[in-house]
Amino acid sequence: MFSKKLIELNSSRFYLEKFVKEAAESLPSRAIVLDAGAGNCPYKNLFSHVKYEAADFCQLDTEYGAIDYVCDLTSIPVDNNKYDLVICNQVIEHVPEPEATLKELYRVLKPDGQLWLSAPFFYEEHAIPYDFYRYTQFGHKYLFEKIGFKVKRIERLEGYxxxxxxxxxxxxxxxxxxxxxxxxxxxxxxxxxxxxxxxxxxxxxxxxxxxxxTKHKNVASGYCKNYVVVAEKPNT
Incomplete structure:
Protein backbone atom coordinates (compact mmCIF):
# COMPACT_ATOMS: atom_id res chain seq x y z
CA MET A 1 0.00 0.00 0.00
CA PHE A 2 2.88 2.39 0.85
CA SER A 3 6.22 2.65 -0.89
CA LYS A 4 9.42 1.88 1.05
CA LYS A 5 10.40 5.54 0.73
CA LEU A 6 7.17 6.67 2.38
CA ILE A 7 7.40 4.10 5.17
CA GLU A 8 10.91 5.28 6.05
CA LEU A 9 9.98 8.97 5.84
CA ASN A 10 10.76 11.11 8.88
CA SER A 11 10.00 14.78 8.36
CA SER A 12 12.25 15.82 11.25
CA ARG A 13 15.27 14.26 9.51
CA PHE A 14 14.14 15.83 6.24
CA TYR A 15 14.05 19.33 7.75
CA LEU A 16 17.18 18.88 9.86
CA GLU A 17 19.24 17.97 6.83
CA LYS A 18 17.76 20.97 5.02
CA PHE A 19 18.73 23.18 7.98
CA VAL A 20 22.32 21.92 8.10
CA LYS A 21 22.64 22.15 4.32
CA GLU A 22 21.61 25.81 4.53
CA ALA A 23 24.36 26.36 7.12
CA ALA A 24 26.94 24.66 4.93
CA GLU A 25 25.97 26.60 1.83
CA SER A 26 26.41 29.88 3.70
CA LEU A 27 30.15 29.25 4.07
CA PRO A 28 33.06 30.14 1.79
CA SER A 29 35.67 27.49 1.01
CA ARG A 30 38.20 28.90 3.50
CA ALA A 31 35.84 28.48 6.47
CA ILE A 32 36.46 26.24 9.49
CA VAL A 33 33.50 24.40 11.03
CA LEU A 34 33.03 22.59 14.33
CA ASP A 35 30.39 19.89 14.67
CA ALA A 36 29.79 19.99 18.44
CA GLY A 37 28.39 16.70 19.68
CA ALA A 38 28.92 15.17 16.26
CA GLY A 39 28.09 11.55 17.07
CA ASN A 40 28.51 9.53 13.88
CA CYS A 41 29.05 12.74 11.85
CA PRO A 42 25.96 12.32 9.64
CA TYR A 43 26.33 15.76 8.04
CA LYS A 44 30.07 15.75 7.40
CA ASN A 45 29.55 15.32 3.66
CA LEU A 46 27.67 18.62 3.51
CA PHE A 47 30.85 20.42 4.61
CA SER A 48 33.23 18.87 2.08
CA HIS A 49 34.11 22.33 0.70
CA VAL A 50 35.38 23.63 4.08
CA LYS A 51 37.58 22.41 6.92
CA TYR A 52 35.35 20.26 9.13
CA GLU A 53 36.22 19.23 12.70
CA ALA A 54 34.16 17.19 15.16
CA ALA A 55 33.94 17.09 18.95
CA ASP A 56 32.06 14.66 21.20
CA PHE A 57 32.44 13.11 24.63
CA CYS A 58 32.08 9.58 23.15
CA GLN A 59 30.56 8.03 26.27
CA LEU A 60 27.45 6.42 24.80
CA ASP A 61 27.25 2.84 23.57
CA THR A 62 26.80 3.88 19.96
CA GLU A 63 28.77 4.28 16.76
CA TYR A 64 30.87 7.44 16.45
CA GLY A 65 32.44 9.00 13.40
CA ALA A 66 35.94 10.39 13.11
CA ILE A 67 36.04 12.62 16.19
CA ASP A 68 38.88 15.15 16.30
CA TYR A 69 38.34 16.21 19.93
CA VAL A 70 37.09 13.68 22.47
CA CYS A 71 36.08 16.09 25.20
CA ASP A 72 33.35 17.64 27.27
CA LEU A 73 31.70 20.45 25.31
CA THR A 74 32.33 22.81 28.22
CA SER A 75 36.08 22.43 27.57
CA ILE A 76 37.03 22.08 23.91
CA PRO A 77 40.83 21.98 23.47
CA VAL A 78 41.14 24.67 20.78
CA ASP A 79 42.09 28.35 20.75
CA ASN A 80 39.66 31.22 21.09
CA ASN A 81 37.96 32.55 17.96
CA LYS A 82 38.81 29.54 15.78
CA TYR A 83 35.59 28.65 13.96
CA ASP A 84 33.50 30.46 11.38
CA LEU A 85 30.51 28.28 12.21
CA VAL A 86 29.51 25.74 14.84
CA ILE A 87 26.71 23.25 14.33
CA CYS A 88 25.17 21.61 17.37
CA ASN A 89 22.31 19.28 16.50
CA GLN A 90 20.18 17.49 19.10
CA VAL A 91 22.92 17.88 21.71
CA ILE A 92 22.12 20.71 24.12
CA GLU A 93 19.41 18.62 25.85
CA HIS A 94 22.11 16.09 26.72
CA VAL A 95 24.53 18.39 28.56
CA PRO A 96 23.96 18.95 32.28
CA GLU A 97 25.34 22.51 32.12
CA PRO A 98 23.85 24.09 28.98
CA GLU A 99 24.92 27.63 29.84
CA ALA A 100 28.54 26.56 30.28
CA THR A 101 28.36 24.67 27.00
CA LEU A 102 26.99 27.65 25.09
CA LYS A 103 29.67 29.87 26.64
CA GLU A 104 32.32 27.49 25.33
CA LEU A 105 30.81 27.45 21.84
CA TYR A 106 30.75 31.26 21.99
CA ARG A 107 34.43 31.26 22.96
CA VAL A 108 35.57 29.11 20.04
CA LEU A 109 33.59 31.08 17.46
CA LYS A 110 35.19 33.92 15.54
CA PRO A 111 33.57 37.36 15.85
CA ASP A 112 30.65 37.37 13.36
CA GLY A 113 30.73 33.56 13.48
CA GLN A 114 27.46 31.72 13.81
CA LEU A 115 26.06 28.87 15.89
CA TRP A 116 23.39 26.74 14.18
CA LEU A 117 21.63 24.64 16.81
CA SER A 118 18.64 22.32 17.01
CA ALA A 119 17.04 20.83 20.11
CA PRO A 120 13.83 18.97 20.98
CA PHE A 121 10.79 20.49 22.62
CA PHE A 122 8.47 17.45 22.44
CA TYR A 123 10.38 14.18 22.42
CA GLU A 124 10.78 11.07 24.56
CA GLU A 125 13.73 10.60 26.92
CA HIS A 126 16.66 9.16 24.99
CA ALA A 127 20.42 8.56 25.23
CA ILE A 128 19.68 7.68 28.85
CA PRO A 129 21.00 8.74 31.35
CA TYR A 130 22.33 11.73 29.40
CA ASP A 131 19.02 13.47 28.78
CA PHE A 132 18.40 16.51 30.95
CA TYR A 133 16.28 19.27 29.38
CA ARG A 134 13.66 20.38 26.87
CA TYR A 135 13.65 23.95 25.52
CA THR A 136 10.93 26.39 24.57
CA GLN A 137 11.70 29.18 22.11
CA PHE A 138 11.81 31.57 25.06
CA GLY A 139 14.29 29.39 26.91
CA HIS A 140 16.56 29.41 23.87
CA LYS A 141 16.32 33.18 23.52
CA TYR A 142 17.07 33.74 27.20
CA LEU A 143 20.13 31.47 27.27
CA PHE A 144 21.64 32.71 24.01
CA GLU A 145 21.20 36.40 24.79
CA LYS A 146 22.43 35.96 28.37
CA ILE A 147 25.72 34.61 27.01
CA GLY A 148 26.08 37.42 24.48
CA PHE A 149 24.85 35.91 21.24
CA LYS A 150 22.77 37.96 18.83
CA VAL A 151 19.83 35.73 17.95
CA LYS A 152 19.17 35.85 14.21
CA ARG A 153 16.23 33.46 14.20
CA ILE A 154 14.39 30.91 16.30
CA GLU A 155 11.79 28.77 14.57
CA ARG A 156 10.15 25.38 14.49
CA LEU A 157 12.19 22.73 12.72
CA GLU A 158 9.15 20.87 11.45
CA GLY A 159 5.46 21.75 11.42
CA TYR A 160 2.67 20.40 13.60
CA THR A 214 7.39 17.69 4.10
CA LYS A 215 4.88 19.19 1.65
CA HIS A 216 3.41 21.86 3.91
CA LYS A 217 5.11 23.01 7.11
CA ASN A 218 2.16 24.09 9.26
CA VAL A 219 3.46 26.36 12.03
CA ALA A 220 0.17 28.21 12.54
CA SER A 221 -1.30 25.70 14.98
CA GLY A 222 -0.35 22.94 17.38
CA TYR A 223 3.18 22.78 18.76
CA CYS A 224 6.58 21.77 17.49
CA LYS A 225 8.75 18.74 18.04
CA ASN A 226 12.05 20.64 17.72
CA TYR A 227 13.28 24.21 17.58
CA VAL A 228 16.21 25.51 15.56
CA VAL A 229 18.30 28.55 16.46
CA VAL A 230 20.73 30.61 14.41
CA ALA A 231 22.79 32.96 16.55
CA GLU A 232 25.81 35.16 15.90
CA LYS A 233 28.79 36.16 18.00
CA PRO A 234 28.94 39.97 17.71
CA ASN A 235 32.07 41.60 16.39
CA THR A 236 32.75 43.91 19.30
Missing amino acids: YGTLAYQLETASKSLPTNPKFYGGGFSGLIGTSVVLFSRPLFKILSFIFSWLD
Whole structure:
Protein backbone atom coordinates (compact mmCIF):
# COMPACT_ATOMS: atom_id res chain seq x y z
CA MET A 1 0.00 0.00 0.00
CA PHE A 2 2.88 2.39 0.85
CA SER A 3 6.22 2.65 -0.89
CA LYS A 4 9.42 1.88 1.05
CA LYS A 5 10.40 5.54 0.73
CA LEU A 6 7.17 6.67 2.38
CA ILE A 7 7.40 4.10 5.17
CA GLU A 8 10.91 5.28 6.05
CA LEU A 9 9.98 8.97 5.84
CA ASN A 10 10.76 11.11 8.88
CA SER A 11 10.00 14.78 8.36
CA SER A 12 12.25 15.82 11.25
CA ARG A 13 15.27 14.26 9.51
CA PHE A 14 14.14 15.83 6.24
CA TYR A 15 14.05 19.33 7.75
CA LEU A 16 17.18 18.88 9.86
CA GLU A 17 19.24 17.97 6.83
CA LYS A 18 17.76 20.97 5.02
CA PHE A 19 18.73 23.18 7.98
CA VAL A 20 22.32 21.92 8.10
CA LYS A 21 22.64 22.15 4.32
CA GLU A 22 21.61 25.81 4.53
CA ALA A 23 24.36 26.36 7.12
CA ALA A 24 26.94 24.66 4.93
CA GLU A 25 25.97 26.60 1.83
CA SER A 26 26.41 29.88 3.70
CA LEU A 27 30.15 29.25 4.07
CA PRO A 28 33.06 30.14 1.79
CA SER A 29 35.67 27.49 1.01
CA ARG A 30 38.20 28.90 3.50
CA ALA A 31 35.84 28.48 6.47
CA ILE A 32 36.46 26.24 9.49
CA VAL A 33 33.50 24.40 11.03
CA LEU A 34 33.03 22.59 14.33
CA ASP A 35 30.39 19.89 14.67
CA ALA A 36 29.79 19.99 18.44
CA GLY A 37 28.39 16.70 19.68
CA ALA A 38 28.92 15.17 16.26
CA GLY A 39 28.09 11.55 17.07
CA ASN A 40 28.51 9.53 13.88
CA CYS A 41 29.05 12.74 11.85
CA PRO A 42 25.96 12.32 9.64
CA TYR A 43 26.33 15.76 8.04
CA LYS A 44 30.07 15.75 7.40
CA ASN A 45 29.55 15.32 3.66
CA LEU A 46 27.67 18.62 3.51
CA PHE A 47 30.85 20.42 4.61
CA SER A 48 33.23 18.87 2.08
CA HIS A 49 34.11 22.33 0.70
CA VAL A 50 35.38 23.63 4.08
CA LYS A 51 37.58 22.41 6.92
CA TYR A 52 35.35 20.26 9.13
CA GLU A 53 36.22 19.23 12.70
CA ALA A 54 34.16 17.19 15.16
CA ALA A 55 33.94 17.09 18.95
CA ASP A 56 32.06 14.66 21.20
CA PHE A 57 32.44 13.11 24.63
CA CYS A 58 32.08 9.58 23.15
CA GLN A 59 30.56 8.03 26.27
CA LEU A 60 27.45 6.42 24.80
CA ASP A 61 27.25 2.84 23.57
CA THR A 62 26.80 3.88 19.96
CA GLU A 63 28.77 4.28 16.76
CA TYR A 64 30.87 7.44 16.45
CA GLY A 65 32.44 9.00 13.40
CA ALA A 66 35.94 10.39 13.11
CA ILE A 67 36.04 12.62 16.19
CA ASP A 68 38.88 15.15 16.30
CA TYR A 69 38.34 16.21 19.93
CA VAL A 70 37.09 13.68 22.47
CA CYS A 71 36.08 16.09 25.20
CA ASP A 72 33.35 17.64 27.27
CA LEU A 73 31.70 20.45 25.31
CA THR A 74 32.33 22.81 28.22
CA SER A 75 36.08 22.43 27.57
CA ILE A 76 37.03 22.08 23.91
CA PRO A 77 40.83 21.98 23.47
CA VAL A 78 41.14 24.67 20.78
CA ASP A 79 42.09 28.35 20.75
CA ASN A 80 39.66 31.22 21.09
CA ASN A 81 37.96 32.55 17.96
CA LYS A 82 38.81 29.54 15.78
CA TYR A 83 35.59 28.65 13.96
CA ASP A 84 33.50 30.46 11.38
CA LEU A 85 30.51 28.28 12.21
CA VAL A 86 29.51 25.74 14.84
CA ILE A 87 26.71 23.25 14.33
CA CYS A 88 25.17 21.61 17.37
CA ASN A 89 22.31 19.28 16.50
CA GLN A 90 20.18 17.49 19.10
CA VAL A 91 22.92 17.88 21.71
CA ILE A 92 22.12 20.71 24.12
CA GLU A 93 19.41 18.62 25.85
CA HIS A 94 22.11 16.09 26.72
CA VAL A 95 24.53 18.39 28.56
CA PRO A 96 23.96 18.95 32.28
CA GLU A 97 25.34 22.51 32.12
CA PRO A 98 23.85 24.09 28.98
CA GLU A 99 24.92 27.63 29.84
CA ALA A 100 28.54 26.56 30.28
CA THR A 101 28.36 24.67 27.00
CA LEU A 102 26.99 27.65 25.09
CA LYS A 103 29.67 29.87 26.64
CA GLU A 104 32.32 27.49 25.33
CA LEU A 105 30.81 27.45 21.84
CA TYR A 106 30.75 31.26 21.99
CA ARG A 107 34.43 31.26 22.96
CA VAL A 108 35.57 29.11 20.04
CA LEU A 109 33.59 31.08 17.46
CA LYS A 110 35.19 33.92 15.54
CA PRO A 111 33.57 37.36 15.85
CA ASP A 112 30.65 37.37 13.36
CA GLY A 113 30.73 33.56 13.48
CA GLN A 114 27.46 31.72 13.81
CA LEU A 115 26.06 28.87 15.89
CA TRP A 116 23.39 26.74 14.18
CA LEU A 117 21.63 24.64 16.81
CA SER A 118 18.64 22.32 17.01
CA ALA A 119 17.04 20.83 20.11
CA PRO A 120 13.83 18.97 20.98
CA PHE A 121 10.79 20.49 22.62
CA PHE A 122 8.47 17.45 22.44
CA TYR A 123 10.38 14.18 22.42
CA GLU A 124 10.78 11.07 24.56
CA GLU A 125 13.73 10.60 26.92
CA HIS A 126 16.66 9.16 24.99
CA ALA A 127 20.42 8.56 25.23
CA ILE A 128 19.68 7.68 28.85
CA PRO A 129 21.00 8.74 31.35
CA TYR A 130 22.33 11.73 29.40
CA ASP A 131 19.02 13.47 28.78
CA PHE A 132 18.40 16.51 30.95
CA TYR A 133 16.28 19.27 29.38
CA ARG A 134 13.66 20.38 26.87
CA TYR A 135 13.65 23.95 25.52
CA THR A 136 10.93 26.39 24.57
CA GLN A 137 11.70 29.18 22.11
CA PHE A 138 11.81 31.57 25.06
CA GLY A 139 14.29 29.39 26.91
CA HIS A 140 16.56 29.41 23.87
CA LYS A 141 16.32 33.18 23.52
CA TYR A 142 17.07 33.74 27.20
CA LEU A 143 20.13 31.47 27.27
CA PHE A 144 21.64 32.71 24.01
CA GLU A 145 21.20 36.40 24.79
CA LYS A 146 22.43 35.96 28.37
CA ILE A 147 25.72 34.61 27.01
CA GLY A 148 26.08 37.42 24.48
CA PHE A 149 24.85 35.91 21.24
CA LYS A 150 22.77 37.96 18.83
CA VAL A 151 19.83 35.73 17.95
CA LYS A 152 19.17 35.85 14.21
CA ARG A 153 16.23 33.46 14.20
CA ILE A 154 14.39 30.91 16.30
CA GLU A 155 11.79 28.77 14.57
CA ARG A 156 10.15 25.38 14.49
CA LEU A 157 12.19 22.73 12.72
CA GLU A 158 9.15 20.87 11.45
CA GLY A 159 5.46 21.75 11.42
CA TYR A 160 2.67 20.40 13.60
CA TYR A 161 2.04 17.53 11.20
CA GLY A 162 5.52 16.27 12.03
CA THR A 163 4.79 16.45 15.75
CA LEU A 164 1.50 14.65 15.24
CA ALA A 165 3.20 11.98 13.11
CA TYR A 166 5.69 11.38 15.92
CA GLN A 167 2.92 11.14 18.52
CA LEU A 168 0.93 8.72 16.36
CA GLU A 169 4.02 6.57 15.76
CA THR A 170 4.61 6.47 19.53
CA ALA A 171 0.99 5.47 20.16
CA SER A 172 1.19 2.72 17.53
CA LYS A 173 4.09 1.15 19.44
CA SER A 174 3.31 2.03 23.05
CA LEU A 175 -0.40 1.58 23.72
CA PRO A 176 -0.72 -1.62 25.78
CA THR A 177 -2.88 -4.51 24.61
CA ASN A 178 -3.29 -6.19 28.00
CA PRO A 179 -6.88 -5.70 29.34
CA LYS A 180 -5.57 -5.00 32.86
CA PHE A 181 -4.28 -1.59 31.68
CA TYR A 182 -7.89 -0.60 30.94
CA GLY A 183 -9.42 -1.78 34.20
CA GLY A 184 -9.96 -5.44 33.34
CA GLY A 185 -13.34 -7.02 32.83
CA PHE A 186 -15.67 -5.48 30.25
CA SER A 187 -13.84 -2.11 30.16
CA GLY A 188 -10.57 -3.96 29.68
CA LEU A 189 -12.03 -5.91 26.77
CA ILE A 190 -13.31 -2.70 25.14
CA GLY A 191 -10.02 -0.88 25.73
CA THR A 192 -7.96 -3.70 24.26
CA SER A 193 -10.27 -4.03 21.26
CA VAL A 194 -10.03 -0.32 20.51
CA VAL A 195 -6.23 -0.38 20.79
CA LEU A 196 -5.84 -3.46 18.58
CA PHE A 197 -7.88 -1.66 15.92
CA SER A 198 -6.17 1.71 16.44
CA ARG A 199 -2.49 0.75 16.49
CA PRO A 200 -2.19 -0.09 12.77
CA LEU A 201 -4.39 2.90 11.92
CA PHE A 202 -2.08 5.20 13.92
CA LYS A 203 0.91 3.75 12.05
CA ILE A 204 -0.68 4.55 8.69
CA LEU A 205 -1.71 8.04 9.82
CA SER A 206 1.84 8.66 11.07
CA PHE A 207 3.21 7.94 7.58
CA ILE A 208 0.64 10.24 6.01
CA PHE A 209 1.19 13.18 8.38
CA SER A 210 4.98 12.90 8.11
CA TRP A 211 4.67 13.03 4.33
CA LEU A 212 2.27 15.98 4.56
CA ASP A 213 4.74 17.78 6.81
CA THR A 214 7.39 17.69 4.10
CA LYS A 215 4.88 19.19 1.65
CA HIS A 216 3.41 21.86 3.91
CA LYS A 217 5.11 23.01 7.11
CA ASN A 218 2.16 24.09 9.26
CA VAL A 219 3.46 26.36 12.03
CA ALA A 220 0.17 28.21 12.54
CA SER A 221 -1.30 25.70 14.98
CA GLY A 222 -0.35 22.94 17.38
CA TYR A 223 3.18 22.78 18.76
CA CYS A 224 6.58 21.77 17.49
CA LYS A 225 8.75 18.74 18.04
CA ASN A 226 12.05 20.64 17.72
CA TYR A 227 13.28 24.21 17.58
CA VAL A 228 16.21 25.51 15.56
CA VAL A 229 18.30 28.55 16.46
CA VAL A 230 20.73 30.61 14.41
CA ALA A 231 22.79 32.96 16.55
CA GLU A 232 25.81 35.16 15.90
CA LYS A 233 28.79 36.16 18.00
CA PRO A 234 28.94 39.97 17.71
CA ASN A 235 32.07 41.60 16.39
CA THR A 236 32.75 43.91 19.30
